[in-house]
Amino acid sequence: MTSPHAEMIDLVFEISGGTLPIAYHYELWDELTRLVPQLGECEEVGVIPLRMASSNEGMLIPKRAKLALRLPLELADIVSALAQKQMQVANSELQLGSCKTRPIQHYPTxxxxxxxxxxxxxxxxxxxxxxxxxxxxxxxxxxxxxxxxxxxxxxxxxxxxxxxxxxxxxxxxxxxxxxxxxxxxxxxxxxxxxxxxxxx
The missing domain is CATH 3.30.70 (Alpha-Beta Plaits)
Structure with missing residues (x-):
């Protein structure tokens, strides 16, 4: 179990593209681990669900969308190599932009x-x-x-x-x-x- 004092962060990427299926999560993870295999070796890594809008063609990735990965700080340098990469997810081409780290802060809810x-x-x-x-x-x-x-x-x-x-x-x-x-x-x-x- 991760202690409350472990160094965990959110690594946040700009992302752009077209549409994704509702259950895009599986193919997104497959593509992320293809590009950075170390992600699949750490059980603590999580992918925060994308905020998307429904459309007739699927789930639409809005402008200024972000892809956020929650992971141990020690993986940040390795995973940040995803910046500016292209990804193929469920027949859609996604473009990652720059990335930044976002400290996890406490909230009551x-x-x-x-x-x-x-x-x-x-x-x-x-x-x-x-x-x-x-x-x-x-x-x-x-x-x-x-x-x-x-x-x-x-x-x-x-x-x-x-x-x-x-x-x-x-x-x-x-x-x-x-x-x-x-x-x-x-x-x-x-x-x-x-x-x-x-x-x-």
Whole structure:
């Protein structure tokens, strides 16, 4: 388990391109590890889900979009070599631009789009509560909608989740460690969440 004092950062790249399928996460990870194989050797690495807009052709990458990887600081120099690279993801050409490091800061309310776990919501909440207790984290939970990432070959399911009333140390611990599995596909990664309404 990653300690709350481990040196974890977000490495943020400018990204541009066309559209991606809803379950782009699998092919994005495959391409990232093709370009930087060391990513696949570290279980702590996560890919923060892209913010995209729906269109008739798929999920549209907006202008000024960012691709953010959460990883140990020691990998930053190696992974920063992705800057200015072209990627082929799900029949779309994506262009990465410059990159910068973004320190992870504590916030009292955090959100993850998809946390893996039990199919039943009550069982899922029990699993999350047990995992947080094992980490020594105290927080209030709000379970959102159930989501599935499926591309015909691989399927991941879980719920969106908000944790609130976190103290600074617990907030950092959750962001460094995450919850559930499949961080590489954007699952269980927590980011600041400022408004608790309309959970997705």
């Amino acid at each position: 955090l959100h993850a789009h998809l946390v893996t776990g039990a199919d039943d919501e009550l069982s899922f909440i029990e699993e999350v509560s047990s995992a947080l207790a094992a980490m020594g984290v105290e927080a209030k939970l709000i379970c959102g909608q159930r989501h599935t990432l499926a591309n015909g070959e691989r399927t991941i399911s879980g719920y969106s989740l908000v944790l609130h009333d976190l103290n600074p140390e617990d907030s950092l611990r959750v962001q460094y460690t995450g919850l559930g599995k499949e961080r590489r596909f954007g699952c269980g990664i927590f980011v600041p969440y400022k408004v608790i309404s309309g959970l997705e």
